[in-house]
Amino acid sequence: MTPVALVLWCIAALVAISVLAVTISRSPGATPIIYGASLSASAAVFVVVLLQLVTPAASGLLPALVLPVGLPWLGAHFRLDALAAFFLVVINLGGAAASLYGLGYGRHETAPQRLLPFFPVFLAGMNLVVLAADAFTFLLSWEFMSLASWGLVMTHHRERDNRKAAYIYLVMASFGTFALLLAFGLLAGTSGSYDFATMRTAGHAPAVSALVLILMLIGAGSKAGLVPLHVWLPLAHPAAPSHVSALMSGVMTKVAVYGFIRVVFDLLGEPAWWSGMIVLLLGGVTAVVGILHALMEQDLKRLLAYSTIENIGVIFVSLGLALAFEANAMNLAAALALAAALFHVLNHSFFKSLLFFGAGAVLTATGERDMDKLGGLIHRMPLTSFAFLVGSVAISALPPFNGFVSEWLAFQAILQSPDLPQWGLKIMVPAVGGLLALSAALAAACFVKAFGVTFLGRPRTLAAQLAKEVDRFSLSAMFVLAALCLLAGILPGIAIDALAPVTLTLVGGRMPVQTSAPWLSIVPIAEGRSSYNGLLVLLFTAFAASLAAYMVHRLASRALRRAPAWDCGFPDLSPQTQYTSASFAQPIRRVFGTLLFQAKETVEMPAPGDPKPARFTLELRDLIWGGLYEPIAGAVWFAAERLNHLQFLTIRRYLSLVFLALVFLLLVLAIWS
Known part of the structure; x- marks a missing residue:
């Protein structure tokens, strides 16, 4: 049996698991059965596609499997x-981790009958999108994935905010699918050949290529979270259960990245140099806007959702660089940029899933997502705190973890930009590199805030004070991902070499063989230019920390005195003296808030002798939502109100309208022909 057939059988098994979930979801043993079966199916696909990716045959196209449907x-x-094998690895590794986490987290779910049937089909839909090799199957699978994820967002449908989030998600998903439909229609052309093999060999006019690129940025970018199409993401991801949030944020957004790469790098043909500028600019703006929104948040899951937007921006910056280098026949630099994007796709799936699992553990233990109602959890949930700390360090791009490596590769690709011949790119690439550096620094500040306010200090509420560690399944899923974050950071050469067939197929080049470098170093271009060794960084960090600890304990006094925590000069140890999420972000808000959020701070200070309390009020506006989407929603509502009277016409007037519409369409057809 071929690998394609094996994967399809596993996908069919996921659909069968969903049907089973419909029948048994109200029974007590449904949760372990459904999540255990989903874990087995995802693990089976992962093994099949991983073997396919690391074998030499994976560099070419295997014969397509055609089904009569x-x-x-x-x-x-x-x-x-x-390319498909790599993204299937990402999907099914994330799906297996989410299923393992669900074995424990699902016990606390209040509405399993609304969640369990949609979970396996969501995994099946994402797999089908990547495996599809014609436009009709791709779009059908895309809608299948979107509707399944919409059902998961609607799990807790009795909450008004969740219904609003699901509605906006459905509207944006439909809009994105419409853009994809138009893009594939242009690729098919007048011949009407919808299979990818024909599209790949057909020539496309420059105007058609430009329009397809714009439509893919709209269609795939709306699902991935590119600014300004990101508005659904911080609403829908927090509304879903936490392991579903991990799948949507860590995996589904990567399916959108896959769709963009498949069309723009594979089906569209040779890119134009200016296409790289467009993607670069959108990626840089997305990275900065996403992380600034994350810094302003006090809801832990919304913070993580906005952080996903920032990481999608990092990926699209690397993809824009790859387009620019490929257009100028700089195959090695294009391979470096594309490898950086794909490696960051893998890394983000690791640490973002880990962080959403950690947020879910906090929510399970305390019932709170508001960071200002947490604090002190490191003493009550030490294992969750450690795993969340690993994810925070990884997403902050600090060595020796994996986030540093992929962002370092992106900066190495940026350093190749002086060799580009176009002055527009010579100016654009360093400017976007500055935005990327800014977003990396802000990401570190953001996750210092997320970890510090949530886990450090003293409990701010009774719920945080009474929190307990979560179950072993949830902890196992978190520690597996934490270990992968470390392994991908200290042994990145293995992953980079596994990406070589992808870069060879798409841009005609590959990075140097990394596993042959001494001491497990990675060398993006040549040893004389730059290299990095995560293993040596880890060993040096461990040695320096151990030496410092030894010297402190050896040379310091052995006397021990315990005292209360420093109270900032106040006699009462009140949690109110601690930093809140808003106060932590205040300096950054005052720098960027006026421009991006129209931040308005109001202080009401009562007169001396007045017993009323002082009040501080902070107002933030999302300029993209207020400037783009609210006017569109208002225009739609206005048009609907004006057209509402059409439903009260007589049958004679309805027939007249149908006749006039028919005449109009015949005239258009006559003029067109």
């Missing part, structure tokens, strides 16, 4: 190449 003259095409 779908359009009668087309069928459903499925193919497993290097």
